[in-house]
Amino acid sequence: MTKLHFQAEQIKILLKRISSKQITGTLTITLETETKDESTQENYILVLNDGKIAYGGSHIPERNEFVKMLAHKANPEINPVAIKAALAKSTNPTSVTEILNKLVRFRVLTWEQINTCIRGQVLSLLEYISCYSGELELNTSPIFNINWGEYGHLMDCADLQKELDKRQQKWDALQPLIPSKVGIPCLVTKAATQIKEPGVLKHLEKWVDGERSLINIAQELEKNPLTLANYYLNWVQNGWISFDRTKLLEYRNRSTILSVDDSPIVQTTIKRFLGYRYNLLLASNAMDALKLLNQNKVSLLLLDLTMPDIDGLEICKSLRNIPQFHDLPIIMVTARDGLMNKVKGKIAGTNHYLTKPFDAEQLLSIVNKFVPCGNT
Structure with missing residues (x-):
């Protein structure tokens, strides 16, 4: 596999x-x-x-x-x-x-x-x-x-x-009334008294809860999302629903964190702790990490000290010599809890040193010092 x-x-x-x-x-x-x-x-x-x-x-x-x-x-x-x-x-x-x-x-x-x-x-x-x-x-x-x-x-x-x-292109044509397929529709307060069609009211009361995106609703209903979007466009024009632009902005503006670790267990743990707050990228080696860094706007790097190809210290030193990564926050993640290792990490250019095993509170506390949740 x-x-x-x-x-x-x-x-x-x-x-x-x-x-x-x-x-x-x-x-x-x-x-x-x-x-x-x-x-x-x-x-x-x-x-x-x-x-x-x-x-x-x-x-x-x-x-x-x-x-x-x-x-x-x-x-x-x-x-x-x-x-x-x-x-x-x-x-x-x-x-x-x-x-x-x-x-x-x-x-x-x-x-x-x-x-x-x-x-x-x-x-x-x-x-x-x-x-x-x-x-x-x-x-x-x-x-x-x-x-x-x-x-x-x-x-x-x-x-x-x-x-x-x-x-x-058809999604783009629906803007600005429907900002995106991940836009969150919300029921307008007075809509229930204005809607005369029972089927429409039943649908809106069941599905438009201010939490589901338009694409989520279409997926759960097994409907073509564009077909559903055109119904929603009509309902927006009637003043029955609106789209929560704040939630859409939060979705788009979530900071991106790259975690580099060759341990699937560690990556699963990090994904569980951070995946719901940030856009999380995962890499198991230095080459994949460098590709992701060049392809994405990464706000913070979680870097394992010990990896099979190039160790974390070498990756950190290399990144600090590249102007675009000079100020990138780098957190060294390792099982080695020694003073000398921390000193080496500091010299290499790391911003913090996190020792395995760690819990969600520890990880979030450190990450939030460098990348507040939701900000880019």
Whole structure:
């Protein structure tokens, strides 16, 4: 299995890697999202075939469940008897393709409907993924036959990226009434007395709670976020909802911290302690750390003293010789709690020395001295 960390809006890099490596397998995507009081994780799946995307969703359902779900999404008026007949005539218990092909032969579905449904779901998922940072894990072991490439539905990553770019232009056109897909809609106080449509009022009272972003709501409802955004645009114009620009600004202005450590346990701990307050980048070696530093505006560096390629002191010395990193706060994180090591760290240019193991309060206290939460 291969793991890769990514940051918000790095979807282009993800799609490019999938395409260039001609990957076949299952890509598990773990997103680091937030609720009101804590950070949470969400898992999603992309099924890949030779560098193209076959399917994307929250999980890969059992075959029969998958066929029923897909058939009803592609054609809400489909006759359930036709689905039962196709399932009954199936000879391959692992083949989704066989059943869908029978439904097409029964003329209750078309491949165009199926492809449109899957493509729309994948685009919405990729759009959602682009809003958050997280981790990718590739498993090349086969699941079940979902790769019906002979019917032309496998999705080229370059084409998907072009479509995502077009969708972004549509998001931009919704501004300033809808500032972003991660904008937080809020119900206007007097809206309940003005809305005459019970369905609209029910939706707003359930989903517009001042905490969920527009993209979150669309994901939970399994709706195309752009389609939902156009409804919300109308409701903004009617004066029923507004968007919390303060929360959007806080989301965009979160400081970025880079943690460099070759221990997955330490990185998981740091992610748990800091991930919900800051944009957190993770690197396990010096080369990856330098790439991330050059590609991102990093406000603080957490640096392990002992690593396999170049130790933390050498990295620190090198960074201090580069003008753009001369004033970057660097916290040395290590299990070595000796005076001499602290002196060496100070000479190398570190701003603070944090000894493992540490708890959340210790880490946050030190980090907040150099990077107050939410500020850039």
